[in-house]
Amino acid sequence: MVFIMGLIGAVAAMGFELWTEGSDYALVTAGKPHFSWQAFVPIMFEVTVLFACFTSGLGMLFLLNRLPYFRHPMLRSKSMPHITRDKFALAVEADGQTLDVDAIAAILRETGAQAIEVIEQPAPPGLISPNFLFRVVLGIGISCLVAGCLTYWGVKLFPVSIPVVHMLDQPRLDPQRAGSFFKDGFGMQMPVPGTVARGQLPYTIQKQEDAAVLANPLPGSESVLRKGRQTFNTYCAVCHGLLGTGEPMLTATYGAKPANLVAEKIRDYPDGMIYHVIMAGKNAMPSYTADLSGEERWSVVHYVRVLQRALNAKDEDIPKEARK
Amino acid sequence: MNRSGAAKILALGALAGLVGVLATGFVAGWERFWVNWIFWFLFFLTIGLGCLFIVALEHVVGARWSVPLRRVPERLSSLAVLMAPAALLGLLSLRVLYPWTSSEGLNDPVVAGKTVWLNVPFFVVRVVVCVGLWILAYRIFVRGSARQDHDKDPRFNVRARRFAPIFMVIFGITITIVGFDWISSLEPAWCSDVFGVYIFAGTFLAGLAVTTLAVLYLMARGRLPEVAPDHVYNLGGFLFAFTVFWAYIGFAQYLLMWYANMPEEVFWYKERLQGFWGPLVLVLAVFHFFVPFLALIPRDAKTEPKRLIWVASLMLFAHWLDLYWMIFPVLGKGLVFSWPELSFGVFFVTSCLLWIRRAMSRGADMPVGDPFLKAGLEFRL
Numbered sequence: 001m002v003f004i005m006g007l008i009g010a011v012a013a014m015g016f017e018l019w020t021e022g023s024d025y026a027l028v029t030a031g032k033p034h035f036s037w038q039a040f041v042p043i044m045f046e047v048t049v050l051f052a053c054f055t056s057g058l059g060m061l062f063l064l065n066r067l068p069y070f071r072h073p074m075l076r077s078k079s080m081p082h083i084t085r086d087k088f089a090l091a092v093e094a095d096g097q098t099l100d101v102d103a104i105a106a107i108l109r110e111t112g113a114q115a116i117e118v119i120e121q122p123a124p125p126g127l128i129s130p131n132f133l134f135r136v137v138l139g140i141g142i143s144c145l146v147a148g149c150l151t152y153w154g155v156k157l158f159p160v161s162i163p164v165v166h167m168l169d170q171p172r173l174d175p176q177r178a179g180s181f182f183k184d185g186f187g188m189q190m191p192v193p194g195t196v197a198r199g200q201l202p203y204t205i206q207k208q209e210d211a212a213v214l215a216n217p218l219p220g221s222e223s224v225l226r227k228g229r230q231t232f233n234t235y236c237a238v239c240h241g242l243l244g245t246g247e248p249m250l251t252a253t254y255g256a257k258p259a260n261l262v263a264e265k266i267r268d269y270p271d272g273m274i275y276h277v278i279m280a281g282k283n284a285m286p287s288y289t290a291d292l293s294g295e296e297r298w299s300v301v302h303y304v305r306v307l308q309r310a311l312n313a314k315d316e317d318i319p320k321e322a323r324k
Numbered sequence: 325m326n327r328s329g330a331a332k333i334l335a336l337g338a339l340a341g342l343v344g345v346l347a348t349g350f351v352a353g354w355e356r357f358w359v360n361w362i363f364w365f366l367f368f369l370t371i372g373l374g375c376l377f378i379v380a381l382e383h384v385v386g387a388r389w390s391v392p393l394r395r396v397p398e399r400l401s402s403l404a405v406l407m408a409p410a411a412l413l414g415l416l417s418l419r420v421l422y423p424w425t426s427s428e429g430l431n432d433p434v435v436a437g438k439t440v441w442l443n444v445p446f447f448v449v450r451v452v453v454c455v456g457l458w459i460l461a462y463r464i465f466v467r468g469s470a471r472q473d474h475d476k477d478p479r480f481n482v483r484a485r486r487f488a489p490i491f492m493v494i495f496g497i498t499i500t501i502v503g504f505d506w507i508s509s510l511e512p513a514w515c516s517d518v519f520g521v522y523i524f525a526g527t528f529l530a531g532l533a534v535t536t537l538a539v540l541y542l543m544a545r546g547r548l549p550e551v552a553p554d555h556v557y558n559l560g561g562f563l564f565a566f567t568v569f570w571a572y573i574g575f576a577q578y579l580l581m582w583y584a585n586m587p588e589e590v591f592w593y594k595e596r597l598q599g600f601w602g603p604l605v606l607v608l609a610v611f612h613f614f615v616p617f618l619a620l621i622p623r624d625a626k627t628e629p630k631r632l633i634w635v636a637s638l639m640l641f642a643h644w645l646d647l648y649w650m651i652f653p654v655l656g657k658g659l660v661f662s663w664p665e666l667s668f669g670v671f672f673v674t675s676c677l678l679w680i681r682r683a684m685s686r687g688a689d690m691p692v693g694d695p696f697l698k699a700g701l702e703f704r705l
Contacts, residue, residue: 003621029581038582041575 002056009051013044062136073119077228087114203279203289214272218298221304230301231296235288244307254284261304262311274301331681337674344667352664354692355655356694358417360668362506363651365410367530367644368676369502370523372403374531376458377495379465383488385479391700392551392690396542397535398466399683405462406679408455414506415448421654434588435483435512442509450505454498459599461491470695481695499524507647510654514592518577531642532562534637540629540636547689553627554705560626563639571613596649600659605650612642 010027017040021027026034042047061067074080074091083089090108094101173179179187205211217226233242241247244261251257257264259282266274278297281287292300309317348359382390413695423429424442435442464487472480500520509520516522542548543556581589598604608705616635625631652660691697 030585032583038579041579045572 001059002052005055006048006052009047009049010044011045012051014040017043062132063100071122073121077117079115079117099137100292201294205276205279207272208260208280208282210275211272212270214270215274216271216275216298216301218295218302220302224302225306227296227298228306231292232300232303235291236300239285243311244304245311246271256284258285259283262308266304267308271298271301271305274304331678334674334678334681337670339669341669341671341674345663345671347603348349348664348667354420356660356664358414358420359651359655361410362417362421363647364668364672365414366502366506366651367647368403368672369407369411370527370639370643371530371534372401372405372407373458373495373499374527374529375523375535376401376404376461376465376529376531378535380461380488380495383465383484383585384492384590386485388696388699389703391694391696392548393555393559394469394691394694395687395689396538397402397531398469398533398691400531400538400680401462401466402679402683403676404458406676408459411455415451415511418444418447422509422512424509424549429512429521432513438512442512447505450501450526457494457498460488463493465491469691469694470687472691473688474693476693476695478695480693496520496524497593499527507650510651511592511595513588514591516577516581516592518573522570522573522577524604525572525573526643526646529563529566529570529639532559532566533640533643535559536563536632536636537640540633542684542689544629550701552704554703556629556632557623557626557705560620560635562705563632563636564620564626566654567613567616567620567639571609571617574612595653601649601653604645607651608642608645611638612646616642 018035019036021036027264028034029039032039077089079089080086090113092099092104092108101118105118108116139176170195173181173187175188177187178185181187182189207213232244236244239247239250239258240261246258246260275297277285278288278292278300289295344356348360378390378397379394379401381387382394418425418508422442424438425444426436430436430439465484468480468484471477500523503520503523507523508514508516536556538549539548539556539559543551578593581593595601616639619625619631619635626634694700
């Protein structure tokens, strides 16, 4: 049972770590992958030990020794009030076979005992009685309730106050604060010249025609196309329409009709030139660099190609068996 | 087969092994020869030191239950004495195996910064001092105990108990030096603070495994009368506890290096996790931790001779594999196991068995002069 509880502890810790690190609060730590079993092991080990210890300790107390034992037969002794006050008692446990009760009583009488009682041991209750289970569940429930309320109200009623500062006081430099570490007294420093953020390679192409050399790095796979459709419908369809034909709805506002993306002119564009428009904007259209990541931009290019082909389908594009 | 017949076969085996050992040097090269030498010598040295540690442990804590069994680790610890000349001979490997002895090895600034510790004269001094201290401890614990068989002088127990705490400190330092000098400095740029503890964990387990095997062997021969399953249970409990300790230390070392990801640390693991060595680490983890741990959980497994024998043998094999995994990657050749390794194995195993047979045949099988022997025999859980 201890072993099984230990295993449960290990699995519980593992599951908890997978959940926090994998889905609930996925934080990249030290550049390691989210599923780094090495980092999980210490916590799994501790929780395994915790569960196993609790099981063996509490199991010993409550299952093997059957505590709390309020109806111990000794308590039914008529001399009990005296024993707790001003007299001594000697209890001899006899199972009736190995020890002769009468002989013991005789010995005790010889040595001058004031009172001798024979107390029958009632049949022990079953290991796990409904009453016992009820008390265990009740005990756990009350403990949880008390601990939860204490924690909740404790935090509510006694907010940040010394010494309970809830980790607010940390030896770190907050953003936008002065600091003594650097010569200029600023806590925050400008990035080193030439710094490039991850996934933010600088885009230096000025003319749309020059962008023709760019090739789409993404494959035209289903997942890429799905992403392209989602991005297109979010950002592009407002003006260009869900089919890319150019909605006339916003013409009055901008003074020009949004481009028809499935027209022959744009069909003949290389991928790079469509990409360039998303990067740099064109006519009334602003740049979408801040809104779309590089990957999203290239998926949109793929999806525009899909729209172009779908709206200009030829007979050969239809499978033979589907043609009439 | 009678007993002297077995001795003859062992002696023949040792001779045949010796031929293979010498052939290794001339045919397969001296690098291979010395790698094998330090590998096999360390394997038996750690067994001997582990047994010496068990003896000292009994004295330092004043244990009674282990008194009837004490003669077994006492005799086995003579392996540490047998390995003393092997250690001195192993000093010849310095120029062949250890990069810090050559000028090109010292080109690495990290290694060059360690010359205060890693230089040949100091290395030799350390080895000689360590060997001297082990032999001193052997004389005090084991020879003193053998003398007590005749003179029944209880003052031996007092002496041993006074020296045991001092030996614990000596043992802690010397076993760390063994790990740092013989194994870790094969790749001198690498260092790990916990390496000494890791070696200690393996050493203690190896000593325990061999002691358990020897106790069960002697019990089967009826040479340890009155020793109860309760005594054996304690040995099994020790094995159980320290297999977890070994895994804990081994994983702690790996985890910190994996987390920090410093190039001067991870290269050691990278070498030992790639190619053939990767699956070998899994085998090591399974045989050194998972199987013994699961096998020793039931209470019966710690007393039943059959189960204990295979668990202890497995752990001894795992310790051997552990050393192999630490030492052999320095050759940079992947899996190296062929006739040189086998002949070294035959040579070392047979000579150690001969040595142990000789030790086992002299004197009483129990410390009959120890005043606590009776109390030890009466031990019940």
